[in-house]
Amino acid sequence: MANTRQITERTMHTLFFVVASASIVMLFMIMVFLFMEGIPIFDEVSVKDFIFGKYWYPTSEPPDFGILSLIVASLAVTLLSALISIPLGILTAIYIAEIASKKVNEIIKPMVELLAALPSVVIGFFGMVLVAPFLQKVFDIPTGLNLFNASLMLAFMSIPTICSLSEDAIHSVPSSLKEASLALGATHLETILKVVLPASLSGISTAVILGMSRAIGETMVVLMVAGGAAFIPESIFDPVRPMPASIASEMAEAPFRGDHYHALFATGIVLFIFTFFFNIVADHIAHKYKQVGEATL
């Protein structure tokens, strides 16, 4: 009797472990298949020419497979959107965690969650049909589908990530720290700026990095709103073609397992490496500067 119970126990333990490894297996397979389909392009162009090549003319004869303008476009929309999303996200997080009453929070927190839940294609569509004509009129520019519009839309997609993770970090600051500061005569604002924020800095940094990671990988918004020109932008009102947009719009026309097809997978590898790097850095910060007990700071 006891023996069968032990066997069941051990079987279940092993079974759950195997299933829990599914995520790692999945991650590994994603890498394998990306590389399997992407590496063949490097028979045609060198890694250096692929990454630093300025010309992306995949369908010309002979074709040019240089994705520098796509990488620059991706970085440009990400950084510009970060300029909007970081302050807005963190300020909102402070408001929710420190200032707003419980009642106000019952409205704001679901609102942020719903903002996160909006399908990206709807935000892209909104940017295309409403924001673009508006920008075109206000700034008197040739097209409203450009770097600035895409960054604006992306910002509102990364704000929920930044906000909710920052809020968690601010919440986890021990209240004894805050009380000590208040007891010493500091105002609430001084306590927030000089005690709470420094104490939650690592959590907020993680939030910012993950927010930017979300922005660089977002597809539908940049596909519909960024304008699609594969050139290195000179102003924030230039149309651009970030990496995800290029992959999404060209894959349907790329001949199966042709050079263009492999080049798009290789672009996917570059994108994957960017987000992977962001995630590793975020994970590292989260673990290295983890708040342990109350004595740190």
Next chain:
Amino acid sequence: MSVSKSSLQRRKNLLQKIVFNVFRFAAFINGLALFIIIYFMIAKGWKAITWTFLTQPPVDSMTKGGILPCIVGTLCLSIGAILIAMPIGVASAIYLNEYARPGPLIRMIRLGINNLAGIPSIVFGLFGLAFFVVWLKMGVSIIAGALTLGAMTLPVVIGSTEEALRAVPDTYREASLGLGATKWQTIYRIVLPTALPGILTGTILGISRAAGETAPIMFTAAVFFTPSLPLSIFDEVMALPYHIYVLATAGTEIEATRHLQYGTSLVLIFLVLGMNLIAIIYRSRLRKRMQ
């Protein structure tokens, strides 16, 4: 001395008031953005929503008619995705929360889950194309799309299941173990039933996430147009998000079908935000009961 002190205090209070209003304003902008998007979609889309629109397939090269195949396609894909993600996700969360001891192994698994959550949706699309569609020879089909979406939804399900498991008080587990139950019996009879409502909330969130995604299904499941409803899991389908994208960018009648685009967006918003709202309200009730 006391006069200057109180003026300093007053200045500090004024500064605090100003800065707090800046914080409040930032929160307000987020709400405003959400409101504007939903307002415009309702204002411009509600006229398109008719019984015909919801129950008929598109006609006249998608310039008229309805979106029934898209609604059905999206339901098939998102339910398929959750059928795949839920068992794996719940089991993973049980392992992480109930069995695993802290150590490098569990850190690896968590790192894997975090990275999976951070992978761009278009990369999932590429993976789905290379692995499910081509390598496993599933073709562009519901099953390939559902598997791709399932892989993508997995971290969402794991995260919310873990939260639900953590909310089960340890005293429940100890009481069960104390009565002589084994670990598995405790999990199966005590922990899971207690955590079930929380797990279901996570499931609803997972479905809504899968329903709104476009990039992962572009190469794996969705097509521009198919007049018939899917009959098997190996059929290709139309889907709401992809339909919006196609009508808004690739059609020959982009301006003429604007009202259909707004209408489809409104249906998608209604579906996705509706499910989220249900999950959010349900969860806040659960949390209150737990406290």
